[in-house]
Amino acid sequence: MKKIFLLIMITLLLLTSCLLPSQGGTSTPEPIPPTSTSSPVDRSIYKDGLNPAYHSILNELPYASLYSIDFVIADDLYHVTGSETVTYTNAEDIALNEVKFRLFPNILGGEMTVDNVMVNGEAVTPNYALNNSLITVPFKDSLEPEETLTISMDFNITVPQTVELNYGVQAYFDEVLTLAHAYPVVTVYDDEGWNAEIPPQAGDVTYTDMSFFIVTVDAPKEVTLVGSGREINRQDNGSRQTVTYEAGPVRDFYIAASPEYEVFTKEARGVTLRFYTRDHLQSGAEQALDVAARSIEIYSERYAPYPYTELDFVSTPTLALGIEYPGMIAITEWIITPDHQYLEGTVAHEVGHQWFYNLVGNDQLDDPWLDESLSQFATLQYFTDAYGQGGSEGFRSSVAGRWERIGNVNIPVGLPVRAYSDGEYSGIVYGRGALFFEALRDKMGMEIFDTFIKDYVKNNSWNISTPEKLKAEAEKHCACDLTSLFDEWIYP
């Protein structure tokens, strides 16, 4: 997910035909037998949040998980309780005996406990691993391919009041609450099995499949709440407010809240852009929205239409410059001033992630270059298209400068985050990796490269890409063998 980071910058639901969010607290549903997914799920609630170019996707992800989550944010703004029900379908070609969930707060400086864990309404006992950031929920009977069941649990979170770990993605700090990955998150099952590790401090935390969400947030009335997706209901209850959101297909659900937030808005290409920040940062926020609008124009032409009808920005105390979430971007507060040297590049980079991370997913821990290097390269294309070849020189030199700062060492671009030191991660994945895509373009020729990128996005949209898929798509377009180029830049 994210990141251009600060350090290196010193040198620089259950939903059928109606909306039925659960009511929170402990619920004991009737046992539900496994069902097949042959009857299509009604996902019409998600239509208005999607760009019309993508409406058909609602019928094309039959196995996507459906999360129904209720959050209650306490008056102190750093204690959160909730309940979650996931409708989970076995999308694999083997039977599954369990499903694994991440409890990210337990490795992000806070604490998360779960109880009343149930599968189809029957209590089960989960096993814990990875410093309590992973639970295994066992099934009584194995779940055959294409069969569906529901997993439900209650949870309790204490949010850290510091931003020390993982850029402070999850924190209550300086009157801003950021709840990133703050619900039990289903782990991807892939060729590694249930794919889970403790994420390094550099780099993004999650690796997830496309899912659908119905989320209700109950919070003190004095805060402005921002949630992923589209607001579909709002109620005031005395000193409290309850807001319901739909989001999907998306890879994650993010919530920010602050009593300080004002909202600034812009329309671009059928997308409503909003920036939630402090009143005195209005001019920086409006400039960021201009950059975001131009980024959406450029990337929609170059890659594919932007997926949603909304894109929200929030200012946060994160130690990263910016962090991407589906349909949502966190920008660190100190760069939200007009003409700040990092503002335009950061916004263009994070908007690029809406294509490279969200629309086209990847294992962000094992293959960070697939989203980070590509978002850096997208930013280069943004500056070129917005200002001409000369205008892109500034960003290109900052990209090249990252690699130069580590002596232009030929460390491969295609390593997992954990294999790099902090300086190497910036220099290689954000520097050398972007230059790789220039080299690839030079090798393929501009016109063929442009078609390749479009087809790469189209053919991997809503799915998970891999380095092999990217290379194969490129080789198909150039009708050439790119192994030596990948040996030189990407492969260990």
Ligand SMILES: [Zn+2]
């Ligand atoms: Zn990034």
